[in-house]
Amino acid sequence: MTARIIDGKSFAEGLRSRIAGHVERLKADHGITPGLAVVIVGHDPGSQVYVAQKAKQTVEVGMHSEKYELPESTSELEVLQLVAKLNADPSIHGILVQLPVPPQIDPKKIIEAIDPAKDVDCFTPASVGKLAIGLPGPVSCTPLGCLMLLRDTLKDLSGLHAVVVGRSNLVGKPIAQLLLRENCTVTMAHSRTKDLPAIVRTADIVIAAVGRPEMIRGDWIKPGATVIDVGINRIDAPERGQGRTRLLGDVAYAEAAQIAGAITPVPGGVGPMTIACLLANTVTTASLINGLVPPSDLTA
Numbered sequence: 001m002t003a004r005i006i007d008g009k010s011f012a013e014g015l016r017s018r019i020a021g022h023v024e025r026l027k028a029d030h031g032i033t034p035g036l037a038v039v040i041v042g043h044d045p046g047s048q049v050y051v052a053q054k055a056k057q058t059v060e061v062g063m064h065s066e067k068y069e070l071p072e073s074t075s076e077l078e079v080l081q082l083v084a085k086l087n088a089d090p091s092i093h094g095i096l097v098q099l100p101v102p103p104q105i106d107p108k109k110i111i112e113a114i115d116p117a118k119d120v121d122c123f124t125p126a127s128v129g130k131l132a133i134g135l136p137g138p139v140s141c142t143p144l145g146c147l148m149l150l151r152d153t154l155k156d157l158s159g160l161h162a163v164v165v166g167r168s169n170l171v172g173k174p175i176a177q178l179l180l181r182e183n184c185t186v187t188m189a190h191s192r193t194k195d196l197p198a199i200v201r202t203a204d205i206v207i208a209a210v211g212r213p214e215m216i217r218g219d220w221i222k223p224g225a226t227v228i229d230v231g232i233n234r235i236d237a238p239e240r241g242q243g244r245t246r247l248l249g250d251v252a253y254a255e256a257a258q259i260a261g262a263i264t265p266v267p268g269g270v271g272p273m274t275i276a277c278l279l280a281n282t283v284t285t286a287s288l289i290n291g292l293v294p295p296s297d298l299t300a
Ligand code: GUN
Pocket: 096, 097, 098, 099, 100, 121, 141
């Protein structure tokens, strides 16, 4: 069998055009322009690329975008003061502080200072709690992107066995919550799991979120299973020239694509969904802050 390739890049394009439609309606019917503020501290080149993309795509879907680029030496208090100002600003409905932050700043303190109503990353304890009990609000961006791709691929996830490999707060735990809501039977696997290959072989859905290049091999995949690869591992690729790198997922793609029913590539699978879901969350928070029901096609 050769797997169907789940094209996250094209799904994210479609999602962004739906978001643009919702933004247009919020403006025309309610006079609301959703606003997203992105804060970056320091000069991490990877973070700068991400933040520039976030700001660009925010504007492209018709939203208000604010970008705060603070120097590496910024104190924790200065970031907390900026977060407090954005919390109080009625033109801002989403606040994202790009992680990692420099060592003089405690990321937990910064996250906890963000008003949960504007927490478009779904990082604050209040947002995580809402997600766990199914209350409306923002949903962690990468997990929401995975869920949208799974729904589009499989339609009904009910009763399927999902194995989530990786138990991070950012991906593993929230995706498990979302899959439970879809009536999947969910197994969480992690670095201490015994006989991981045997467990993965029982999965109808595999979510790979461990951050180890090509750890999950083709012969771990049940024939016909759906494989969602969250890993984005940059590795040296001297065969492409000196200093060149390439991206690998957590799944050995060439092997797994021979056996799976459907699979996300890296790049072009889950990656493009993350920023699109950040924009979706900003429409959700802008709606909720204004007492409106958020669009159902933008959330879990
Ligand atoms: N750094 C890398 N990914 C993310 C993300 O999704 N949100 C934030 N705030 N920082 C990140």
